[in-house]
Amino acid sequence: MLMPFIIIGSIGLLVLVISLVVGDVFDHFEIGEGALSGTALGIAAVVFGASGVFTTSSALDDVWVYVIAAALALAAYVVALLFIRKLAASSDGAPVNAVGLTGVSRSPITPAGGEVSLDGPQEIERRLAYADAPIPEGVRIRVVEHSGTRVKVVAD
Template sequence: MLTPFLIIGGIGLLILIISLVVGDIFDHFEIGDGAISGTALGVAATVFGAAGVLTAGADLDIVWAYVLAAVLAVAAYVVALLLVKRLTASSDGELQSAVGLTGISRSDISVAGGEVSLDGPHEIERRLAFSDQPIPEGVRIRVIEHTGTRVKVEPA
């Protein structure tokens, strides 16, 4: 009876952790102009699982457990999506393209991700990066694409 809630909640937690560590997993897809966020999906699935377990544990009919869990998951998704958008907009200030900037890889970079430091006037932190080809740590790189908070790089 609780198994679906535990599975969905566990998957949500996994998506949330991946999105927080690697970066938003849906940044590569141009879906709905940012309407889908891996972080928000992870939050929603985790809330669904937790709300379902708590509601089912309160001896309510299982239908109500699914209904209440779904309503809370949708509300959590909307709140998380708005929060992620607001934080991204406030932390980045004016969005400036990093295309053409050079820098150095601070970790191994692959299609899955990595980190770079860029040589730009507004670049004081490391950025999440990805590349079509593997790039080892310590290699000079050039930004060829800027997607959200991540950059696509190639060896310079």
């Protein structure tokens, strides 16, 4: 009775690991606009296997063990899929243009470089910066040019 749950749970764990290491294995298929996810399927299969193993020890009939395991696996799939979609929607990967943002120099800034903290809504870390004229640490700055990960600043 335990063997089907162990096999399906193991396959789910393998699919989950492959999806996390290599990337989602079902990304290339256009099934239901993203309704199929290798990560979510792996999670569902692992939940099916684990819940089947745990409920087998109860005094339930075999049919109810499968029904409970399938219901928990379906719930896990839906929750995982919703979570994956929310994460994918929040990480668009588009770089934000920092021109016009203000901030503070965190180190002396020269034409060779320095660091600034910017006041933008998505700015949580320091950025590498450079300036035509030296700017001392602690001075309010404004970004006038954005190139890759570096910004060109002037004293504000």
